[in-house]
Amino acid sequence: MPFEQVNGKVVSVPVAPGREVLARRGAMLAYTGQVQFAPVRASAGGMGGMAGRMMAGEQVQMMVAQGQGTVHYGYRGMYLTIIEVGQMGPLTVEADRLVAHDAGLQATLVFLGSQGGIRGAVRGAVSGQGMFTTQLHGYGTAVVLSHGGTIALPVQPGQTTTVDPQAFVAHVGQVNADIALNASWRDAVGRGSGEAIQLKMTGNGTVYVQASEQKI
Amino acid sequence: MQPLDPTSLPDNDNIPGNHYAYCVRLTGQLFMQTGRMIAYYPAPNGPGIRFEPLTTASVSGFVAAQFSAPLYARDWVVATGQGHLILGDRGYDINSYDLGDGNLTLRAANLLAYDATLELKQSIVPGFLTLLGTGKFLASSSGPVIFAEPPIRVDPQALVGWADCPSPSHHYDAGWMSGFLGGAMGMMFGVQSGEERQYDFTGAGTVLLQSSEKTLADPHLVQQLEGQVGALDVPGLSHLQSVIAQRLSSQQQH
Amino acid sequence: MIPVMQAFRLSGSRVLEVDLHGDAVRAAHGAMIAYTGDVAFKSAGMGGGDGLRAALKRRATGESVSLMHCSGHGTVYFAKDAMEVLLVELAGDTLKVESEQLLALSDKLSTDVAFAGLRGMSSGQGLFTTTVTGYGTAALLSSGGPPIALGVSPQFPLVVDPDAFIASQGRLNQTFVTDVSWRNLIGESSGEAFSLRFDGHGVVYIQPEER
Numbered sequence: 001m002p003f004e005q006v007n008g009k010v011v012s013v014p015v016a017p018g019r020e021v022l023a024r025r026g027a028m029l030a031y032t033g034q035v036q037f038a039p040v041r042a043s044a045g046g047m048g049g050m051a052g053r054m055m056a057g058e059q060v061q062m063m064v065a066q067g068q069g070t071v072h073y074g075y076r077g078m079y080l081t082i083i084e085v086g087q088m089g090p091l092t093v094e095a096d097r098l099v100a101h102d103a104g105l106q107a108t109l110v111f112l113g114s115q116g117g118i119r120g121a122v123r124g125a126v127s128g129q130g131m132f133t134t135q136l137h138g139y140g141t142a143v144v145l146s147h148g149g150t151i152a153l154p155v156q157p158g159q160t161t162t163v164d165p166q167a168f169v170a171h172v173g174q175v176n177a178d179i180a181l182n183a184s185w186r187d188a189v190g191r192g193s194g195e196a197i198q199l200k201m202t203g204n205g206t207v208y209v210q211a212s213e214q215k216i
Numbered sequence: 217m218q219p220l221d222p223t224s225l226p227d228n229d230n231i232p233g234n235h236y237a238y239c240v241r242l243t244g245q246l247f248m249q250t251g252r253m254i255a256y257y258p259a260p261n262g263p264g265i266r267f268e269p270l271t272t273a274s275v276s277g278f279v280a281a282q283f284s285a286p287l288y289a290r291d292w293v294v295a296t297g298q299g300h301l302i303l304g305d306r307g308y309d310i311n312s313y314d315l316g317d318g319n320l321t322l323r324a325a326n327l328l329a330y331d332a333t334l335e336l337k338q339s340i341v342p343g344f345l346t347l348l349g350t351g352k353f354l355a356s357s358s359g360p361v362i363f364a365e366p367p368i369r370v371d372p373q374a375l376v377g378w379a380d381c382p383s384p385s386h387h388y389d390a391g392w393m394s395g396f397l398g399g400a401m402g403m404m405f406g407v408q409s410g411e412e413r414q415y416d417f418t419g420a421g422t423v424l425l426q427s428s429e430k431t432l433a434d435p436h437l438v439q440q441l442e443g444q445v446g447a448l449d450v451p452g453l454s455h456l457q458s459v460i461a462q463r464l465s466s467q468q469q470h
Numbered sequence: 471m472i473p474v475m476q477a478f479r480l481s482g483s484r485v486l487e488v489d490l491h492g493d494a495v496r497a498a499h500g501a502m503i504a505y506t507g508d509v510a511f512k513s514a515g516m517g518g519g520d521g522l523r524a525a526l527k528r529r530a531t532g533e534s535v536s537l538m539h540c541s542g543h544g545t546v547y548f549a550k551d552a553m554e555v556l557l558v559e560l561a562g563d564t565l566k567v568e569s570e571q572l573l574a575l576s577d578k579l580s581t582d583v584a585f586a587g588l589r590g591m592s593s594g595q596g597l598f599t600t601t602v603t604g605y606g607t608a609a610l611l612s613s614g615g616p617p618i619a620l621g622v623s624p625q626f627p628l629v630v631d632p633d634a635f636i637a638s639q640g641r642l643n644q645t646f647v648t649d650v651s652w653r654n655l656i657g658e659s660s661g662e663a664f665s666l667r668f669d670g671h672g673v674v675y676i677q678p679e680e681r
Contacts, residue, residue, distance in 0.1 A: 006362060007359055007360045007362070008359060008360065009359035009427035010359060010362060010425075010427045014515055028371055029374035029375060029425060030364065030369060030370040030371065030423075030425055031370050031412075032364070033368065072362070072374075072425070074359070074374065074426075074427030075427070076356035077359060077426075077427050078427075079552075145549070146552075147552045148549075148551075148552020148553075149482065149483050149552070151481050151485050152548070153504060153506075153547070159506060160503060160506070160511075161505075161506050162505050162506070163503065163504040164502055164503045165502065167503035167504065167549070176642065209503050209504050209547065210503070210549075210552065211482070211484035211485050211503065211549035211550075211552045212503075212551050212552040213500055213503070213550075213551075214551060214552070216271075217617075217619045218619065218621040219621035219673045220618065220620055220621065221620060221621040221622075221623065221626050222626055227500065231618055232522075232606050234615055234678065235615065236614055236615025236616070236678035237615060249655075250655055251656060251680070253631060253678065254630060254631045254634035254676050254677075254678065255620060255630040255631065255634065255674075256620075256626055256628075256629050257620075257629075258627070258629070264653075265654040266651050267651045267654045268651075268654060269654065284590075291583060293654050296651065300488060304615070304634060304677070304678030304679060304680070305678075305679075306614065306679055307614025307615055309614060309680035310664050326631055351601075381636070400623060419498065439640055
């Protein structure tokens with residue numbers, strides 16, 4: 001596990017030839033050694049055409065760190081959680097909440113909409129029901145952001161774990177996340193929309209939830 | 217949870233188990249920043265506790281010698297009396313540090329309080345203060361402070377301060393402003409990147425880092441920068457305007 | 471006979487876990503972050519709260535924190551703005567809480583809203599205090615770090631920044647102090663121009679960050 005937790009809000013990672021790191025622009029706090037940072041085009045894989053263009057505004061600029069040295073990452077004083085990818089399955093993280101990962105992991109942008117397919121995604125994006133997530137495949141480590149830290153809830157076969165989409169950070173493993181409307185919710189007073197739209201998680205893995213509904 | 221009171225509160229230490237609150241045992245005088253105190257117990261049968269602004273005549277002689285940071289004077293008070301003061305700062309980590317015949321420069325907004333044995337001066341780096349001498353001080357940071365040694369390059373927002381080593385190669389003078397306006401963000405230190413420019417530290421000393429945070433609303437920094445704008449020509453002014461517009465829109469996204 | 475206390479548990483320091491076995495819990499709106507099993511969420515409006523009078527009071531006062539009613543079978547996870555959670559047990563006594571720092575209440579507790587007076591005229595915040603009575607557990611929120619419990623006794627009166635005040639419990643006398651000295655302390659920051667002084671016997675809970 002190359003990423004090391006320095007404290008709740010800072011991680012450090014050694015960078016070497018063949019061991020590059022991708023991180024969100026603005027996350028670099030400090031570095032020692034000879035490290036260069038260059039922008040990379042965030043991959044929009046999986047979606048094309050109109051949906052892809054609509055998502056352009058959602059993308060986070062990533063920077064690759066290469067050379068020989070050690071880099072410290074942190075982002076706006078938020079908490080960082082290191083997650084191993086691959087052992088249990090891929091990692092799906094709310095697009096805004098991915099801060100860094102091994103360059104060896106493959107990243108694709110996936111839209112979790114209330115209906116599948118491009119059409120559903122477009123409609124979903126327009127209606128605001130759904131979210132953009134980055135899926136990481138392969139074997140390696142990723143670092144995710146949260147407001148206040150995450151708690152890891154197990155997702156077990158035969159049981160549904162329901163999560164407020166605004167509190168959702170990531171899930172890892174063979175997990176399926178569906179957006180559902182909670183029909184029993186009435187009198188939605190105030191900004192408690194989390195109780196109306198929910199993420200239903202099924203399968204086998206872990207879901208990471210933050211102790212807050214705040215966006216990053 | 218077991219309530220604390222003056223018999224169980226620490227004399228000059230963090231509240232047990234709490235990185236975000238600190239208890240000072242006041243016996244005499246303490247220089248502290250305004251807006252950071254959350255509660256206090258005046259000592260029983262004591263004179264109570266008074267907070268005087270630095271501009272008061274009764275403390276001027278002593279203050280002038282120890283506090284040479286006129287730009288920040290309004291942010292500081294002298295606490296006089298006996299009792300326990302509990303400090304908290306915007307949910308930042310608070311720690312006490314000992315300076316031993318040293319010199320430390322840190323972000324003004326992060327310095328909470330310091331012993332009257334230390335001298336305080338305004339640093340030439342905008343937004344920073346320098347402490348000289350021997351004594352204890354309290355500083356806050358976003359997350360625990362990380363100590364590092366040069367050579368190191370640091371994101372300006374992650375920098376809390378530095379001790380003993382030379383100031384970073386990023387001075388507040390005409391050279392700094394032209395580099396800023398040159399728009400060669402990150403190029404000035406020979407680093408090819410889109411990342412914002414960094415502070416470059418060399419020499420022997422210690423650099424104090426924290427995890428990056430939203431840009432501090434330091435009104436004095438704004439004044440200092442505003443003061444420099446008069447030195448710019450029209451191309452310089454319009455370039456600065458577009459840099460600010462860009463920064464504003466990226467800040468507002470979050 | 472001691473009433474059975476609902477199981478309020480902390481997961482870490484910022485998340486409250488409550489097991490429901492066909493019973494209910496009240497929590498701040500929008501505080502649910504996850505749940506397992508089958509749970510229904512309803513606004514604690516007319517009839518759901520503590521009677522018509524209390525509900526009307528809440529509407530009239532425009533209190534920003536309204537409670538929602540969660541019932542069913544399963545485990546619910548509550549949190550708010552990554553604030554630290556403090557559990558306070560009530561055994562027939564009274565707890566006064568800054569309304570926006572209340573996360574959840576076990577079912578048997580009663581609540582009432584009181585107008586706190588002149589406070590908050592400058593900040594527009596903290597005009598209302600929720601008074602909680604009965605038997606059960608109240609989950610409170612602390613902003614900026616773990617909450618601090620400070621004991622008040624005749625020998626040790628306490629002065630508190632109102633923006634750091636979370637709650638108080640016991641036989642306390644609370645006064646507003648508007649002295650020049652405190653105002654010097656506020657300085658350029660947007661703090662309250664008065665402080666809260668507590669005398670008597672009890673406990674005051676404060677948070678490291680000012681609202």
